Every structure is written in C-alpha cells, then in structure tokens.
Amino acid sequence: MAEKRSDSDNETETGEDVIDDHDTMVGNVTNLQVLPPYHYGPAEKGHLCFDAAFESGNLGRVSPVSDEEFDLFIRPDTCNARYRVWFYFSVSNMLKGQRVIFNIVNFSKTKSLFREGMTPVVKSASRPKWQRLPSKQCFYYRSPRKQGEYIFTFPFVFDVDELYYFAYCFPYTYTELQAYLDVLESQNLPYLRRELLGVSVQQRRLDLLTISHPANLADHVQQRVVFFTARVHPGETPASFICHGVIQFLVSQHSLAILLRKYIVFKIVPILNPDGVYLGNYRCSLMGYDLNRQWTDPSPWAHPTLHTTKSLLTSLDTSQNVDLDFYVDIHAHSTLMNAFMFGNTFDEGSRVEQQSVFPKLLSMNVEDFSMGNTCFNRDQIKSGTSRR
Numbered sequence: 001m002a003e004k005r006s007d008s009d010n011e012t013e014t015g016e017d018v019i020d021d022h023d024t025m026v027g028n029v030t031n032l033q034v035l036p037p038y039h040y041g042p043a044e045k046g047h048l049c050f051d052a053a054f055e056s057g058n059l060g061r062v063s064p065v066s067d068e069e070f071d072l073f074i075r076p077d078t079c080n081a082r083y084r085v086w087f088y089f090s091v092s093n094m095l096k097g098q099r100v101i102f103n104i105v106n107f108s109k110t111k112s113l114f115r116e117g118m119t120p121v122v123k124s125a126s127r128p129k130w131q132r133l134p135s136k137q138c139f140y141y142r143s144p145r146k147q148g149e150y151i152f153t154f155p156f157v158f159d160v161d162e163l164y165y166f167a168y169c170f171p172y173t174y175t176e177l178q179a180y181l182d183v184l185e186s187q188n189l190p191y192l193r194r195e196l197l198g199v200s201v202q203q204r205r206l207d208l209l210t211i212s213h214p215a216n217l218a219d220h221v222q223q224r225v226v227f228f229t230a231r232v233h234p235g236e237t238p239a240s241f242i243c244h245g246v247i248q249f250l251v252s253q254h255s256l257a258i259l260l261r262k263y264i265v266f267k268i269v270p271i272l273n274p275d276g277v278y279l280g281n282y283r284c285s286l287m288g289y290d291l292n293r294q295w296t297d298p299s300p301w302a303h304p305t306l307h308t309t310k311s312l313l314t315s316l317d318t319s320q321n322v323d324l325d326f327y328v329d330i331h332a333h334s335t336l337m338n339a340f341m342f343g344n345t346f347d348e349g350s351r352v353e354q355q356s357v358f359p360k361l362l363s364m365n366v367e368d369f370s371m372g373n374t375c376f377n378r379d380q381i382k383s384g385t386s387r388r
Helices: 174-186 237-250 255-263 274-279 304-318 349-365
Strands: 002-005 049-051 061-064 069-073 088-092 098-104 121-124 127-132 139-143 149-158 164-167 192-199 205-211 223-230 265-269 322-331 340-344 375-377
Touching: 174 192, 174 205, 174 237, 174 274, 192 304, 205 237, 205 304, 223 237, 223 304, 237 255, 237 265, 237 322, 265 304, 304 322, 340 349, 349 375
Parallel strands: 002 322, 069 098, 223 265, 223 322, 340 375
Antiparallel strands: 002 340, 049 088, 061 069, 088 164, 098 149, 121 127, 121 164, 139 149, 192 205, 205 265
16 A cells, blocks of 8 residues: 655654644634724725635634734634644735735644745636746745744735635635536546445545446456545645546546556545535544544544545455555645655565555656655554555
8 A cells, every 4th residue: 555645744843733722713714804903994995805715715814914914824624723734715805006915824834845935826816827926925934023933924916906816735626526527427438437435524425436448347357456545634735636637547548548447447536535625624624633544443423434435445455356456545745845655664575575666667757756755664653544
C-alpha cells in the first residue's frame, strides 16, 4: 500500500501545529460589513463586505487594523480547534482602485510552502479563472505585533468594483465533483460504472467509479485491481485535481488508456471526506476527526465513508477472483514540493522490492517526481493511516 503525495502527512516538524485555545470561532462570516476604526454612522461605499458562507468557504473573523489594513482569522475545523490552514472567502463593496492589506493571522502551522514562494489564488466576477498572487507581493513572517507568531500578509488593489474571491489554494468542491461525475455518467460509456458506495454523516454521496473493459467485470473472471482514493483531508485540493486527471485519462481514447482498461480494473473513490470538503475544513470531518488516523477501526456512525471503503478494500483483498495490485491514496503536502510517495516497510524482501519498483519508474519518467522525498517507514505517528 502506498500514498502518492503531490503538494499533509509529515507532522513531525517542530512547532508545526499551534493550538490556539482562545480561538472560539465556530462559524464563517456572512456578508460582514467591516467599518474602519473610529467610524460612526452607516456603512459607506469602500467599507468592505466579507463573506464565507458558501460551499468550502472559510473565514471566521475580520478585525480592521486601519482604514486600509485587515486582520483575517481562519475558522478552525468543525469540532476541532487544532487545524487552521484553509481559507476561502469573498470581498465586495469596494471602490475602484481601492488599496488594502490583508493579514492572515492565526495559521495553526508555522512551516508552510508560503516560505518557498507559494501564494494564495484570486478571481473575480469578470475574471473567473483562478490565478496566483505575485510572490514578490506576499510575505510570510514572524510578526512583532502578534507576539512573534507567523502571519501571511499581502497587499491588493481592487481594480474593478465587483465580487472578488481569495483562497489558500485552487478550490475543488464537492459540487464540482458531482457535476463532473454526472456528465461522465450521462455519456453511458461501456467501460465506466458509477455506484453509490455509501453516504457521509450529513448524507453526502460517497461515489465509487469502476473503469475497465466490460469483459473484466464478468462473473468468475480473475481481476487485477488498482484502487485509488483521494481527499481524505479537505484542504488538500491538489489531490482532487490529480484524481480528476486520473479519471479523465482512464476514460479517454488514448491508446495507453485503452490498453490499461483491457487488463486492469480501476476503482476510484474521488472524495473520502465529502462533509469536510463541503464545510471548508482543512483536515477533519464534520465531527472533528482526522479520518486518516481512523483506518485501523473506523466507526460506521462516526467515520461511515472510511468504514464502507475499508470494507470494500478488505473484500477485494480476500476475494479469490481479485488480485489487489495497488492501493494509492492521493494527498497534497503543505510543506514539501514535487510529487513523491510514502509507503510501509516490510520484513519480507519480496514485498520491499515489489513496492519500490513503482516510485522508481515514476522518477525515471516524471520530471516532477522526487525520490528524495519518497520514504518508506513504520513510524507509530502514522498509525491509523490508510497505508497501514
């Protein structure tokens, strides 16, 4: 079993997780009109309006520092104040040409790719394509004003009076996935099957895709299965884009995709944590669980999506008609760049050799794959993860 990582699995860094006990935010701001300090009277044009009460949105509080500067507070994951990384909010009611400074002030992680030049993304009503903010205008630093805590500061000029959106990274929502799967299903492809594997605590779909030549799915046919899951951590949106790309390729008419469908049965669960994705959490489910620490004994009522997925994996692994060749859980990393893999160590030499072949092949054929960041271990801190 292995996990492919593209961009938060490495949690042993000193000072990475900062628990803010006085942070009591439990909901997102909703059309919050922020008045400048010492302003009295009704709101005026140029008094910004913040909103995060939409799917995958996250912004818990806004505090004006001056007429032009604002401290922005990330809402913690639902039922778990430990995690505050993902943000996604809108801003409106600005003046054309208005200049502002935004400070994201309560990250729960001190180590971040913001140090390496990563920047948030922005779009607006007339420019709906997400684009990154210029790195030379973004600053991640220890702030004397915030007792030496790390904050992320970026200036911005609203060149048009319209609705703007800002996000930690490119969003990929539960609704986007459903729309994509609906389109695929409507094409009635003979080699694609969509099933309702289960539902989340809030009754959202847990989709299972099976992609293979129909002959491979006949009764009593020996199947070679490759199983993908993604998005167990909601804030790791690059995992969804990778999974989307995998699906798009496997259902295509590319010669390699046709060849793969001829011999392999691909099973894909695109979003393992649909509630967390919908609610705008970074790492946890609705009930505050890091689901990627619950695989050892998932509860059917507290972790239903994991319980159902593990039951399917177990049945495949024990079936005489199935060879479960690969299980790949797709994540994204908040502190390391490139693509890489995490896996287990085994006492049997044959298993060690078998699982080392795939990352080696990737390093030889994929420019962005890093063997240096690829590792295999059996650390206790990873107990309960999907690969264990």
